[in-house]
Structure formats: structure tokens, C-alpha cells
Amino acid sequence: MHVTPGDVATMSFDWGSIKWFVTPSRVPGAGSTLGEVIINPGRGHARHNHPGAEEIIYVISGEATQMVDDGEPFTIREGDTVHIPKGAYHSTQNDTWRPLRLIVTYTPGGEEKALESAPDFCLHEAGAVPEWSQAGR
Numbered sequence: 001m002h003v004t005p006g007d008v009a010t011m012s013f014d015w016g017s018i019k020w021f022v023t024p025s026r027v028p029g030a031g032s033t034l035g036e037v038i039i040n041p042g043r044g045h046a047r048h049n050h051p052g053a054e055e056i057i058y059v060i061s062g063e064a065t066q067m068v069d070d071g072e073p074f075t076i077r078e079g080d081t082v083h084i085p086k087g088a089y090h091s092t093q094n095d096t097w098r099p100l101r102l103i104v105t106y107t108p109g110g111e112e113k114a115l116e117s118a119p120d121f122c123l124h125e126a127g128a129v130p131e132w133s134q135a136g137r
Contacts, residue, residue, distance in 0.1 A: 001027055005036075010124040011115060015043035016099075017130055024109040033109035039064065039100040040132065044093030050114070053106040055084040057092070062100035065093045 003021045011018040020026070020035035033053075039045070039062075047067070057066070059080045067073045069088040076082060076092075084090045094100040106112065115121060124130050 006127050009126050010128065010130055012122045012124060012130040013045075013118060014120040015045050016040045018112075018115070020112050022109070023112055025113075031108055033106040033112050035104055035112070036060075037102040037104050039092060039094040039102070041094060041097045041099060045091060047089050047091040049087055049089045050106065050111045051087050053108055053111040054086045055090070055111075056105045057082040057084070058103040060101040060103060062094065062098050063096050064100045065095060067091045
């Protein structure tokens with residue numbers, strides 16, 4: 001199956017956005033989830049975990065502070081990969097002025113459904129472009 005960014009919906013949150021390209025609910029027979037995550041400058045997602053799946057993060061571009069399993073936070077940059085074991089608490093914070101672009105996988109897939117219950121969740125149909133506003137204005 002060939003997927004382009006315009007083929008899939010965009011999830012947006014106050015910290016950024018996600019496009020899930022492969023999910024078990026979208027691709028018949030898929031056992032994992034793969035998507036692109038963008039964390040906006042000065043934003044991040046709070047400490048959380050995925051009890052049913054491990055997560056792998058690959059940094060396409062940008063820099064952030066990553067915490068895994070309540071350990072000491074460390075810097076991640078372009079080309080870095082982070083493995084988050086099933087159930088481990090983690091967070092990512094972009095304190096730079098540039099967007100952070102990540103490829104994220106969940107194994108097994110399906111954990112992306114939990115994001116739909118976030119209070120700041122918004123779903124934009126395929127082809128739509130989310131609008132962002134400057135904080136504090």
C-alpha cells in the first residue's frame with residue numbers, strides 16, 4: 001500500500017500534530033503503527049505511557065529534551081533513535097525555536113487511538129491544513 005501525507009487525516013493538539021500513515025485500523029493486516037509527529041517550538045507532551053505497546057522515536061529534524069522511564073532527561077537531535085519499552089513513562093519537550101519532526105512507531109499498533117481522548121484533540125480530514133496561532137496574542 002502506498003500512502004502520501006494528503007491521504008490521511010491530521011491529529012492536532014496544543015503542542016503539535018500527527019499524521020498516522022500506517023495503523024491496524026487503516027491498513028488491513030498491519031500489526032504496527034507508523035506516523036510523523038511535529039512538536040511545535042516551545043511545546044511538548046506531558047509525561048505519559050503506553051501500557052500495551054513499545055514506542056520507537058526517530059528524529060528527522062530538530063532538537064528536544066527526552067525523558068524515558070522517569071530517568072534523567074537527555075537531548076535528542078536529527079538522526080537519533082529512542083526506544084521506549086512497553087509501559088515506560090516518557091515525555092518530549094521542544095524548547096527550541098524550530099519545529100521538531102519525528103517518525104514514531106507503536107508495536108503492536110493501535111495505541112494511537114488513545115490520543116483521541118486528549119482534551120485538546122482535533123481531527124482534520126485528509127487534505128485539510130490545520131491553522132496554528134501564536135500563543136499569548
